[in-house]
Amino acid sequence: MQAVFVGDVQGCGLELERLLRRVRAACAEGESRLYLVGDLVNRGPDSLEVLRAVRPLVDSDAARVVLGNHDLALVEAHLGLRAPGPRDTSRQVLEAPDADEWIHWLRGLPVAETGVLGGRAFAMVHAAVAPEWTLPELEERARAVEKRLRAEDPDRVRSFLAASPQDDEDRDVLARLLRCRGVTADGRWSAREPETPQDAWHARWAKRAHDYGVVYGHWAMQGLHLAPGLRGLDTGCVHHGRGHDGYLTAWLPDMSADDPFAIPDAGELVQVRAERAYYAELLEKIGEAVDSP
Numbered sequence: 507m508q509a510v511f512v513g514d515v516q517g518c519g520l521e522l523e524r525l526l527r528r529v530r531a532a533c534a535e536g537e538s539r540l541y542l543v544g545d546l547v548n549r550g551p552d553s554l555e556v557l558r559a560v561r562p563l564v565d566s567d568a569a570r571v572v573l574g575n576h577d578l579a580l581v582e583a584h585l586g587l588r589a590p591g592p593r594d595t596s597r598q599v600l601e602a603p604d605a606d607e608w609i610h611w612l613r614g615l616p617v618a619e620t621g622v623l624g625g626r627a628f629a630m631v632h633a634a635v636a637p638e639w640t641l642p643e644l645e646e647r648a649r650a651v652e653k654r655l656r657a658e659d660p661d662r663v664r665s666f667l668a669a670s671p672q673d674d675e676d677r678d679v680l681a682r683l684l685r686c687r688g689v690t691a692d693g694r695w696s697a698r699e700p701e702t703p704q705d706a707w708h709a710r711w712a713k714r715a716h717d718y719g720v721v722y723g724h725w726a727m728q729g730l731h732l733a734p735g736l737r738g739l740d741t742g743c744v745h746h747g748r749g750h751d752g753y754l755t756a757w758l759p760d761m762s763a764d765d766p767f768a769i770p771d772a773g774e775l776v777q778v779r780a781e782r783a784y785y786a787e788l789l790e791k792i793g794e795a796v797d798s799p
Contacts, residue, residue: 508538509623511630511757513739514723515542516576517550517595518780521743521754522559525778529756532776539567541619543723544574544632544684549744550784553580553596557608573615573655574632575684575724578667584609585664592792613655613663617683618648625764626719633724634686636695637710641718647679655680687725699727708736719767721757730755730775735767747783754778 510529515522529538546560547553563569580596582588584605590597599608619630620641627641635644654666654676671678681697688700689707700706711720712735723740725731729750731738739755746752759766759773766773 508533508536508761509541509621509759510538511541511543511721511737511739511759513543513741513755514545514574514726514743515550515556515754516545516744517547517553517556518743518754518784519550519552519555519559520781521778522556525754525756525776528776528778529758532758532774540569541630541721542569542571543630543721543739544572544615545576545723545740546571546574547580547596547599548576549593549595549788551595554598554602554608557599557611561611570619570630571615572619572630572632573612573617573684577612577615578680578684581609581612581663582667585660585667587664587667593788593794595788616648617651617655617680618644620645620718623719623759623766624761626767627717628719628721628767630721632684633722634682634689634695634707635711635720636682637689637707637714638693640716647676648683651676651680651683685724687728708733708738712736719765726752732769732771734769737767741777743778743780744784746780747786752780752783754780 540563546556560569560571564571579588580599583590584600599605621628629635629641629644655663657663666677669677671681682695685697686695686707688696688698688705689710690705703709719735721737725738726740726742726745728738730741737757739757741755742752743754756776757773763772
């Protein structure tokens, strides 16, 4: 079965529809399964429509999705832990008559998806893994986080998400998986852009020579990242016009390769250019300056 990894959608429903048509044409002779790196919602105009398109695929095992930071922010807003800001466009989900059901579904998404591509194990996360984590350690930490996110009592979920990452190890793991970009030499991680290339989380991860590959998103300003063992697929579809063209990107790895994560990459990239400058239009609408990367 052909795996198809898709970068951050962020409410870009039209581009997702166009990308899926192209991917299905590319996989016409065989079965395929989508893997989406999270951030299904927010910033773009079609958050609810994207959820409605993706959920049936997940329910039928035609797709796998991990939770992204914007998806989690939507959960937090529904639980009263944060107020949606003027830049948030996913209020349509909160205002939907079946909002409770959508939030429950999002809480049930994994924070890490693992498997095997060709001859190599892999993990898919939204943002990052700790440089020192082995694949079994990542899986153990992810399952502990997921158990707490899926608690039946909403108050327990609310308490978990309100906890400080400094005081709750699982909360720190969740924040790292969904927001990390940089890791310093002494192991401290940050959601900010790293000051030097060697402080990028994936640079420190690569030094460990792990036996698994990582597919991730989240880092739109970095753009497409193809490196040994690493595939970063957030090509900023929703950020089109912020100093670059934005695309929604799919990676179709060579499933017959001993190492589909090798460079040069024998797999295929499929990209759909953003139809409009969604985020720039949003900022203009609310009277904010459009910052360039």
